[in-house]
Amino acid sequence: MRAQFVLSEIGVGLRRNLTMTIAVVVSVALSLALAGSSLLVRDQVNSMKGYWYDKVEVSIYFCTKADARNSPQCDKGAATDQQVHDIKDQLDKMTSVVQSSTYESSAEAYKHWKEMNPDNPLISVLGPDAMPQSWRVKLNDPTKYDVIQSAFAGKPGVKSVEDQRKILENLFGLLNGLQTAAFVIMVLMLFVALLLIVNTVRVSAYSRRRETGIMRLVGASNFYVQMPFIAEAAFSALLGAGLASGLLIGGHFFVQNWLADRVQFIHFIGLSSVLAVIPLLVVVGMGMAGIAAFFTLRKYLKV
Amino acid sequence: MIRFDNVSKTYPKQNRPALDNVSLEIEKGEFVFLVGSSGSGKSTFLRLCLREERPSTGAVHVLGKDLGKLSNWKVPHMRRQLGTVFQDFRLLPNKTVAQNVAFALEVIGKPKSAINKVVPEVLELVGLGGKEDRMPGELSGGEQQRVAIARAFVNRPMLLIADEPTGNLDPQNSVGIMKLLDRINRTGTTVLMATHDQAIVDQMRKRVIELDKGLLVRDQARGVYGYQH
Numbered sequence: 386m387r388a389q390f391v392l393s394e395i396g397v398g399l400r401r402n403l404t405m406t407i408a409v410v411v412s413v414a415l416s417l418a419l420a421g422s423s424l425l426v427r428d429q430v431n432s433m434k435g436y437w438y439d440k441v442e443v444s445i446y447f448c449t450k451a452d453a454r455n456s457p458q459c460d461k462g463a464a465t466d467q468q469v470h471d472i473k474d475q476l477d478k479m480t481s482v483v484q485s486s487t488y489e490s491s492a493e494a495y496k497h498w499k500e501m502n503p504d505n506p507l508i509s510v511l512g513p514d515a516m517p518q519s520w521r522v523k524l525n526d527p528t529k530y531d532v533i534q535s536a537f538a539g540k541p542g543v544k545s546v547e548d549q550r551k552i553l554e555n556l557f558g559l560l561n562g563l564q565t566a567a568f569v570i571m572v573l574m575l576f577v578a579l580l581l582i583v584n585t586v587r588v589s590a591y592s593r594r595r596e597t598g599i600m601r602l603v604g605a606s607n608f609y610v611q612m613p614f615i616a617e618a619a620f621s622a623l624l625g626a627g628l629a630s631g632l633l634i635g636g637h638f639f640v641q642n643w644l645a646d647r648v649q650f651i652h653f654i655g656l657s658s659v660l661a662v663i664p665l666l667v668v669v670g671m672g673m674a675g676i677a678a679f680f681t682l683r684k685y686l687k688v
Numbered sequence: 689m690i691r692f693d694n695v696s697k698t699y700p701k702q703n704r705p706a707l708d709n710v711s712l713e714i715e716k717g718e719f720v721f722l723v724g725s726s727g728s729g730k731s732t733f734l735r736l737c738l739r740e741e742r743p744s745t746g747a748v749h750v751l752g753k754d755l756g757k758l759s760n761w762k763v764p765h766m767r768r769q770l771g772t773v774f775q776d777f778r779l780l781p782n783k784t785v786a787q788n789v790a791f792a793l794e795v796i797g798k799p800k801s802a803i804n805k806v807v808p809e810v811l812e813l814v815g816l817g818g819k820e821d822r823m824p825g826e827l828s829g830g831e832q833q834r835v836a837i838a839r840a841f842v843n844r845p846m847l848l849i850a851d852e853p854t855g856n857l858d859p860q861n862s863v864g865i866m867k868l869l870d871r872i873n874r875t876g877t878t879v880l881m882a883t884h885d886q887a888i889v890d891q892m893r894k895r896v897i898e899l900d901k902g903l904l905v906r907d908q909a910r911g912v913y914g915y916q917h
Contacts, residue, residue: 599778603839604768605795607761 394613395620398589405585406621412581413625413674416574417666418632423567424665425633428658430560433553436652438527441549445472445537446517448544449491459544464518468542472520475536482532484523491516517544575673578625582618582674586681589614597686611686615678622674626667633659689847689878690714690737695746696902697732705744706732708902714880716846719873721889722882723913724899730882733899734851737880738772739763751846768796770847771840771877775855777832779824785835786811786820792839806842814838814868830861834868841872848872850881854888862888886913 399406447469448459469488476486489497494516499508522533530548538546590597600610637659645653691713698705707729714720722730735741736748739755748755751769758766779788786807793803811820814834824832833853840848850869854862866888873879883889889896889912896911897904906914 595778596780599780599791600795601764602767602772602778603792603795603843604764604766606764609795609797 395616398593398613398617399620401592402585402589405581405588409578409581409585409618409621409674410624410628412574412578413622413670414628414632416571416578417626417629417670419567419571419574420669421629421633421659421662421666422636423564423571424662425654425658426560426564426567429654430557430564432652432654433560434557437553438550441527441553442521442523443530443533444547444549445520445522445533446544446547447519447542449514449517451515452517452544456544458539461541464542464544468540469518469520472537472540472543476520476522479532479536482524482526482529484525486520486522489519489521491518494519579673579677582621582677583681585621586614586618586678587685589617590682590685611679611682614682614686615675618674618678619671622670623667626663626670629666629670630663633662689716689718689751690880691747691749692736693747693749695736695743695748697729697736697741698744705902707736707743707899709746710899710902710904711746712897712904712907714878716878717873717876719870719879719892719894720881721892721894721896721911722880722899723884723889723896727901728899729902730899731851732902734849734880734882737849738767738770764796768843769845770849771837771843771845773833773836773840773848773850773853775852777824777829777836777856779832779835779839781824784821784823785816785827788824788835789839789842792842796843810838810842811835813841815864828861829857830864833857833861833865837865837868837872841877845877847878847880850879852883852885853881854883854885859887866892889913 447464448456448462450463452459453462473486473488476483492513495511495513498516502508524530524533527550530550534546534548537543597610634656637656640653641656692710695707695710696705697707710729710733722733724730732741736743736755737750739748739750739758742756751766753766755766780791783791789807789810790803793806808817808820811817814837816831816834816838819827819831824835827835833856837853848869853869854865857865862885869879869881870892893910893912896906896908896913898906898908898914
């Protein structure tokens with residue numbers, strides 16, 4: 386019967402303060418949704434890093450005949466077969482860093498380039514000689530690009546060492562920026578939500594000062610006097626967290642059904658990641674609201 | 689039951705103490721009137737007994753406990769052992785008579801079966817049998833005060849503290865309330881009542897404690913309201 390008594394008190398309190406309750410629910414929902422998206426963007430970046438870093442390679446390009454005229458490091462002319470072979474020998478010795486390396490000849494590079502750019506007017510002008518031969522190096526740890534760079538840049542016959550990761554880094558930079566922005570907005574929204582909760586609890590405590598006064602009079606414990614207010618705040622936060630979860634799941638289906646069709650090169654994280662975030666939102670939301678209410682009451686509901 | 693040892697209370701930003709070096713003892717089963725003009729320190733005296741305030745110096749013992757040494761979280765438990773009645777009744781307007789009395793038991797976690805049993809009993813005792821389902825707004829002042837007394841007495845406290853319980857009532861209703869408090873006193877409950885009502889004090893012939901500007905000026909065994917003023 387205690388539980389029933391407390392629940393009826395919560396119901397009365399929330400209804401009496403409906404506009405404030407709605408404000409709390411919405412602001413908690415928005416801040417938690419942002420917190421959730423921020424976490425999910427991080428997951429997405431991590432999953433993309435894992436997926437793409439597996440596929441990226443470091444390319445060691447060799448000098449071509451044309452390079453001899455316009456690149457200073459190729460002033461000795463096109464790379465010789467011996468030079469290409471020497472690089473391969475060195476790569477094979479670096480077993481701790483290099484997973485595997487494959488050779489791409491000028492002819493193959495030309496073919497790939499033609500496939501990627503079928504309408505390019507230069508096709509008729511350029512021959513296979515214009516494309517550099519290269520070693521495509523797969524690393525054990527894709528972040529160890531520097532080792533390859535310092536080992537081979539400037540070696541005879543090597544024109545340049547290029548890391549495909551750089552191209553992805555721009556994309557990840559953008560996503561990280563989004564994540565940071567979501568985080569900053571979340572902190573602000575959370576702050577607003579906290580202020581709203583504090584104010585709601587204060588108004589609620591004031592409007593029920595008669596009841597609480599009588600409760601104290603007859604010797605109700607602090608816990609018993611404060612519980613309905615804390616439960617009220619936590620319940621609003623629970624509604625907010627529910628709404629936030631709805632927004633995240635809605636967002637997930639938007640991404641799956643709409644964005645995934647249009648942006649096919651990204652592998653999007655699944656519903657399970659979204660669902661994994663939800664309990665965290667509920668706990669954070671309710672905990673935050675409960676603690677805020679508790680400290681507000683210490684000030685406004687003295688024994 | 690209540691013992692004040694050299695108790696003084698000075699509120700912040702006040703020069704004159706509200707209570708000035710008061711020492712007295714109230715025994716179990718006594719009926720005591722606390723009289724004095726407004727600002728004499730009566731309310732402070734009662735607030736100290738309820739530990740709504742702490743004394744600036746001296747010690748207040750209530751029900752055998754030194755309230756100065758009672759930690760905050762034990763205060764609710766101490767208040768359950770005494771009943772309080774006020775001039776303004778302090779009833780919840782949106783609850784019935786029975787619900788108002790039951791509320792006092794619900795918030796201290798009494799089981800529903802016990803509540804259903806004792807609430808009608810105590811309402812019968814204060815003379816409100818049959819009015820369980822009325823709202824406080826439908827009752828006269830005297831009846832509302834009876835509800836408040838029922839709520840204060842439902843736990844069978846050892847001590848009942850009443851702050852001008854007849855202050856808002858006409859003489860006829862006041863007499864009814866005094867008869868009720870007297871009956872409660874005869875069950876063994878100590879009653880401490882602050883009042884301005886001269887007729888009642890003169891008629892009851894109980895112990896009278898008089899405060900004036902925070903000083904204890906009179907403590908008389910079978911006293912009247914006062915010779916001066």
